[in-house]
Amino acid sequence: MTIKANPERALRDLYHLRSIGTYKTGVHRPTLSEDDLVTRHWLVDQLKDIGHEAWIDGIGNVISRTPATGNKLLAGSHLETQSHAGWLDGALGVVYALEAARAVVEAGRTDIGVEVFAFADEEGHFGSFTGSRSLTGELTESDIDQRADRTTGRPLRQAIADAGLSGVPRHRVEPARYVGMLEAHIEQGDWLESQDLHIGVVTSIVAIWQYKIVFEGVQNHAGTTRMAIRKDAGVALRRFCQRVEERFPEVCGERSVWTVGQISMEPGAPSIIPGRAEMILQFRDDDMETLLRLEATVRELVAEANAAGPCKASWETTNQNKPALMDQSIQSALDAGGAVYAPGKHARMPSGAGHDAQMMAQLMPAGMMFIPSIGGISHHWTEDSTDADIMRGAQVYADAAARILGA
């Protein structure tokens, strides 16, 4: 095996990206912000330096092409970040892909190639997986017309124009071009750390099922309305949540997670009994039977709430995708790379977070690799991984990429 990453160079690139949109020890680079565009142009330049054709497409994806005649691997992740978030979430997978592409070129291999992509807006500032949905052909022009930045309200169409990308064609992935897709990412959880492991080989990406559950009662005066006749939508919501906490552990899988991240009550004043309350309940698992069992429990608890009264409960599904299974041979390539650079310290695991790889898995064999997150912290500027883990990961990644390419 003559294809080897330069782990110091990968680390240096990550430190460089951290200097663009720095926020405390993390970064703030929302999709199509000025800082985000600086990183995209930087990546294009790096790719051109190693002889790739590279450009930013009409939705902000960075695309690259090699003249390789043989096997090609699609590799990458995303460059934008959540607001005021970590320096590695996304950037790590892009830099590993870049490093693997360089390693192939530096090994003098012109027959095979790693084609680096930076998927736009994986973090969903303009909706879910904007860039990779454009690459798969799912995102329509009318979707683009309707989307806007969830924080600033800037329309996506305007953001594209501001980036100088109006009229630039949106790229479509050609699945037949690739032997597969590889993405690296920080774990964003604490499992690798808690098991003293260095590398996670992802078996599947969990599905996210999400529901809006609404409770309707009667808004009234908090001083003059007797307890006995109240129809307090907030009380109904909290009782429902309590039942979720009781019932879900009875039906969940070993790695199921569920979250109520959002609650609103109307009118939301200290002296007014809430007439309406709304929550978002989300759960994740990589097993369809478990997902269906959890959903059946939601249905059962909504019915139970309606039977108990006095408020009316209703629910609607707001997200429901399928678990994405990672390709077996790519998992084996990652195992093999792990055996070289992290012997005894690599293991298979599901991904609890969504990633662009799940979109690409619809079109081609896809795989993912994780490195540990210190304390499992994610989507926060304190997110971090050790330099040793970052450098080791670059080596495993390039090694696995070479194996997938049949080098």
Added chain:
Amino acid sequence: MTIKANPERALRDLYHLRSIGTYKTGVHRPTLSEDDLVTRHWLVDQLKDIGHEAWIDGIGNVISRTPATGNKLLAGSHLETQSHAGWLDGALGVVYALEAARAVVEAGRTDIGVEVFAFADEEGHFGSFTGSRSLTGELTESDIDQRADRTTGRPLRQAIADAGLSGVPRHRVEPARYVGMLEAHIEQGDWLESQDLHIGVVTSIVAIWQYKIVFEGVQNHAGTTRMAIRKDAGVALRRFCQRVEERFPEVCGERSVWTVGQISMEPGAPSIIPGRAEMILQFRDDDMETLLRLEATVRELVAEANAAGPCKASWETTNQNKPALMDQSIQSALDAGGAVYAPGKHARMPSGAGHDAQMMAQLMPAGMMFIPSIGGISHHWTEDSTDADIMRGAQVYADAAARILGA
């Protein structure tokens, strides 16, 4: 007894006020809004028509004075409304006071007088009891500098200027001038209706004790953070609320009420475990021992939450006043008026809502009278009372006012 209200005229005045700032079948007249000022000037004109001196003071209170040499009664309520709220909340008590003032004048009594006040901002658009706190001397100039409209953000100082009231002195109530203070109001609850009663004679105004309770956990990714290691501040908040629902019924009084009207979670996104959650818990009762028992329970439950972990709970008092006892002889006058116009259909009861009368009760004997609210609906544009109840109330009120004045 020659002092009698003209109930049709009172009803007509209320319908007139309903036409100013109409919202569906209710009204929208925030404090010092244009429509609110129209009603204040209208009231000044009505009072001048019956020979009162009348004006709007430097905080927006409508003040009146009669030349009466003998007993004088301070009477009134408020003219502004909650946002998009009912037509009677406040206006009823002002019109009843106006009608009683007219009845005294029309009876040819120049020795005694009903002096009508419309207290500014009882509904608290600029904070709590802005107008009556100014009348008692509690509101400082620096309070005024700091207050702003809770909805629009317009500073109180600016609102006063916009109303043309800059430089107008703020009136101070002279307690020695009055034999007492009388306020009428809709019940805002359903007790009178449920008991088939027409008139409520208020015995006390409940105290409102209110707390901000904060739960601090760790914000993290909702997909990658295992259930076992989560520190979900939203879960902690809901468990606390559940314990309130369990414990409060064990220690509360017969008419205690408690409400969680406001909850917020940070960052409040479906895929992020809340790192911080905050709620406002309010309870009301007219008995100090009950209030202290409920507060002790809050203290106990916060300690219990901290002992249970994994989130940290803390609390602070945001409101804590005393129950206001209504004057016995004013209650007797209202009983007597009820016996004339609503025989067998009047009863004593506490007020679950706060009213300007509780501020005036600090300075002089004060009393309150309620008429029924249809369905107990309050602080909503569907709030209503029957014409028959409204007209009957005007008669009882004028009768009681005359008795209090010793007519």
